[in-house]
Every structure is written in C-alpha cells, then in structure tokens.
Amino acid sequence: xxxxxxxxxxxxxxxxxxxxxxxxxxxxxxxxxxxxxxxxxxxxxxxxxxxxxxxxxxxxxxxxxxxxxxxxxxxxxxxxxxxxxxxxxxxxxxxxxxxxxx
Amino acid sequence: xxxxxxxxxxxxxxxxxxxxxxxxxxxxxxxxxxxxxxxxxxxxxxxxxxxxxxxxxxxxxxxxxxxxxxxxxxxxxxxxxxxxxxxxxxxxxxxxxxxxxx
Numbered sequence: 700x701x702x703x704x705x706x707x708x709x710x711x712x713x714x715x716x717x718x719x720x721x722x723x724x725x726x727x728x729x730x731x732x733x734x735x736x737x738x739x740x741x742x743x744x745x746x747x748x749x750x751x752x753x754x755x756x757x758x759x760x761x762x763x764x765x766x767x768x769x770x771x772x773x774x775x776x777x778x779x780x781x782x783x784x785x786x787x788x789x790x791x792x793x794x795x796x797x798x799x800x801x
Numbered sequence: 802x803x804x805x806x807x808x809x810x811x812x813x814x815x816x817x818x819x820x821x822x823x824x825x826x827x828x829x830x831x832x833x834x835x836x837x838x839x840x841x842x843x844x845x846x847x848x849x850x851x852x853x854x855x856x857x858x859x860x861x862x863x864x865x866x867x868x869x870x871x872x873x874x875x876x877x878x879x880x881x882x883x884x885x886x887x888x889x890x891x892x893x894x895x896x897x898x899x900x901x902x903x
Contacts (some may be wrong), residue, residue, distance in 0.1 A: 707816045714809045721899045723898075738806075787896060794893055795825045 703796040704788035710755055715740055715748050720783045723758060723775040730772040731778055749773055757782055805898040806847055808891035810884055812857055817842055817850050822885045825860060825877040832874040859884055 711717055718738040722729055729737075735745050752758045757779030761772050775783070813819055822842040824831055831839075837847050854860045859881030863874050877885070 704816050704820050707819070709816060712814050712816060714806050714811060714814060717809070717895065718806050721895075724899070787899060790892060790898055793819065793823075794889060794896070797826070798887060 703793045706785060708786040708789070708791065710752065710757065710785045711750070711783060716752065718747055719752065720744075720757070720772075720775065720779065723773060724780065724783060727770045728761070728786065730770055733775065750788045754777070755779075755782075763780075805891075805895045808887060809895065810891070812854065812859065813885060813888045815850070817846065818854065821847075821850055821854065821875075822859070822877065822881065825875060826882065826885060830863070830874045830876045832872055836875065852882070857881075882891075890895040 711720060715738060717767065722734060722737055731772075733742075734749075735742065738745070738785065740748075749758060749760065750798050753760055756776060758778055761774070763770055817840060824836060824839055829901065831849065834838060836851075837843075837844065840847070842850075844848055851860060851862065855862055861876050861878055862900060863876070865874075
C-alpha cells in the first residue's frame with residue numbers, strides 16, 4: 700500500500716510553517732509584525748518557527764534599523780523555495796492518492 | 802491577504818497522523834503491527850499518535866486476543882472521518898490558493 704507520504708517535508712508540517720512559507724513565497728520581504736498578524740501567532744511562537752526555518756537554510760533573517768526603530772524581516776532562500784515547492788507537490792500527490800482511495 | 806489555513810486541523814498536521822488517518826479511512830480495521838510497518842513508525846511513536854487521536858474521538862482502539870496473542874487494532878470513527886475529510890479539503894484549498902499565487 701502506497702500512501703504517498705515519502706516526500707512530505709517534516710520542516711513544513713505545522714500550520715504555522717505552512718503559513719510562514721506561503722507568505723514568503725509571494726513577498727520578497729516581510730517584517731516580523733506583519734507576519735505575526737497575518738498568521739495570528741504570538742511573538743514566541745513566530746520567533747521559534749522562523750529560527751528553525753533559518754537553521755534549515757530555508758529563510759533569511761535581516762535585522763536593521765528603520766529610523767531609530769529596530770526592524771526584523773524575513774525572506775525565502777532559493778533552497779527554501781525549492782524545498783517548499785517539493786513539499787506542496789508531495790501534499791498534492793498525497794491528496795490525490797487519498798481522495799482516489801475514498 | 803487570505804492564506805487559506807483556517808480549516809487546517811492541527812490534530813492531523815504531522816506526517817504520521819496523516820498516514821494513520823489515510824490508512825484507516827480505507828480499511829475497516831488495522832492492527833498495530835500492520836499500521837506500524839505501513840508507516841515506518843516506532844512502537845512508541847505510533848502508540849502516542851493513536852492515543853491522541855483516540856482522545857479526540859477520531860479513532861477507536863480495540864484490544865482482543867487472537868488465540869493466545871494479544872492484538873490491538875484501530876478503526877476510524879464517523880467523527881474522525883468527517884474531521885479528516887474537512888482537513889483534506891482545507892489542504893486542497895490551501896494548495897490551490899498557494900499555487901495560484903506563485
């Protein structure tokens with residue numbers, strides 16, 4: 700029995716990670732507070748997910764000052780883009796497989 | 802910006818849970834060792850996921866003896882079937898949305 704889960708990437712399993720990646724796929728750069736409010740996450744929750752995605756090389760963090768205010772923003776890397784696309788394809792294959800079996 | 806994640810069910814986020822549910826959706830009853838080998842999980846890992854899904858009312862556990870050997874098997878409940886279908890629809894909507902934006 701093939702259930703088609705082989706290429707699902709554990710890094711993107713959670714709803715928060717799916718959300719972060721899908722926002723970054725379509726926006727060159729998104730700052731912390733925008734991402735937080737788009738996804739309805741707490742500071743700590745978002746910080747922990749982006750840290751992990753950065754460690755995997757999937758996103759980049761940029762810290763800068765805008766005027767006198769510190770600002771943190773994120774962008775997706777080429778590696779992240781490729782990995783996320785692969786994950787989306789795997790989810791699609793899984794869904795197709797599961798729906799055909801039902 | 803609507804990223805279409807609202808109806809994704811956190812109970813089914815992990816690859817293991819997706820696997821357990823999709824196996825049970827198409828088989829009336831599946832025993833522990835079959836499920837374990839189909840999904841490539843450890844005893845502890847599978848036990849913890851099924852316990853959680855049972856607590857949510859999504860699956861049922863049956864313990865019985867086959868001859869002298871204890872046997873544990875699982876089946877999906879109506880509630881579980883409905884929730885999983887809703888999750889699959891949510892994933893599908895998310896994928897459609899994400900792919901259209903790319």
